[in-house]
Amino acid sequence: QQQVKQSPQSLIVQKGGISIIxxxxxxxxxxxxxxxxxxxxxxPALLIAIRPDVSEKKEGRFTIxxxxxAKQFSLHIMxxxxxxxxxxxxxxxxxxxxxxxxxxxRLSVIA
Amino acid sequence: DVKVTQSSRYLVKRTGEKVFLxxxxxxxxxNMFWYRQDPGLGLRLIYFSYDVKMKEKGDIPEGYxxxxxxxxxxxLILESASTNQTSMxxxxxxxxxxxxxxxxxxxxxVT
Numbered sequence: 001q002q003q004v005k006q007s008p009q010s011l012i013v014q015k016g017g018i019s020i021i022x023x024x025x026x027x028x029x030x031x032x033x034x035x036x037x038x039x040x041x042x043x044p045a046l047l048i049a050i051r052p053d054v055s056e057k058k059e060g061r062f063t064i065x066x067x068x069x070a071k072q073f074s075l076h077i078m079x080x081x082x083x084x085x086x087x088x089x090x091x092x093x094x095x096x097x098x099x100x101x102x103x104x105x106r107l108s109v110i111a
Numbered sequence: 112d113v114k115v116t117q118s119s120r121y122l123v124k125r126t127g128e129k130v131f132l133x134x135x136x137x138x139x140x141x142n143m144f145w146y147r148q149d150p151g152l153g154l155r156l157i158y159f160s161y162d163v164k165m166k167e168k169g170d171i172p173e174g175y176x177x178x179x180x181x182x183x184x185x186x187l188i189l190e191s192a193s194t195n196q197t198s199m200x201x202x203x204x205x206x207x208x209x210x211x212x213x214x215x216x217x218x219x220x221v222t
Binding site (some may be wrong): 098 | 212
């Protein structure tokens with residue numbers, strides 16, 4: 001119930017391509033779905049977040065797509081750049097409990 | 112600017128030693144968290160605190176304890192360090208229950 005399943009574990013994308021990372025959850029009480037970005041040697045930092053009352057949120061090249069009926073959400077990185085190479089974590093919470101994190105996706109964007 | 116600081120970036124300790132990891136936040140946040148990060152396992156919650164003097168067990172509290180005597184400071188204690196506690200330790204804080212700010216992490220090696 002509390003798990004967030006993230007895939008793929010690693011991803012290699014060509015520069016300029018689209019990176020897609022998927023997450024699935026079971027707990028229908030979750031009402032906040034953030035994505036965190038972590039560069040080597042740094043702590044994770046909030047990238048973008050969505051609440052279940054919208055199906056999509058876009059910030060620059062980063063978009064979250066949310067499918068409430070399927071209990072899935074995904075991160076799309078358009079025009080992927082080498083500087084986007086990092087580990088990405090999805091997470092979820094109902095606000096009454098700490099964030100539950102996926103296991104992470106290591107993204108490598110190659111030129 | 113938001114700031115979560117951790118006392119050490121790298122730490123090497125011997126098996127059986129008592130280890131203190133310190134975390135300080137300057138944002139007057141009520142909630143603080145300790146995670147460990149291991150390859151392929153993502154971020155696993157060790158302990159968290161929603162108020163001074165208050166603590167709650169996370170998913171993997173065994174072998175750890177915490178202390179929160181002041182609002183801005185949350186300490187993680189390894190009572191008797193073991194080699195399986197070699198990991199990256201991340202501290203985080205939030206004002207409400209949602210956006211978390213992470214520190215840079217402490218890479219602990221137990222030999």
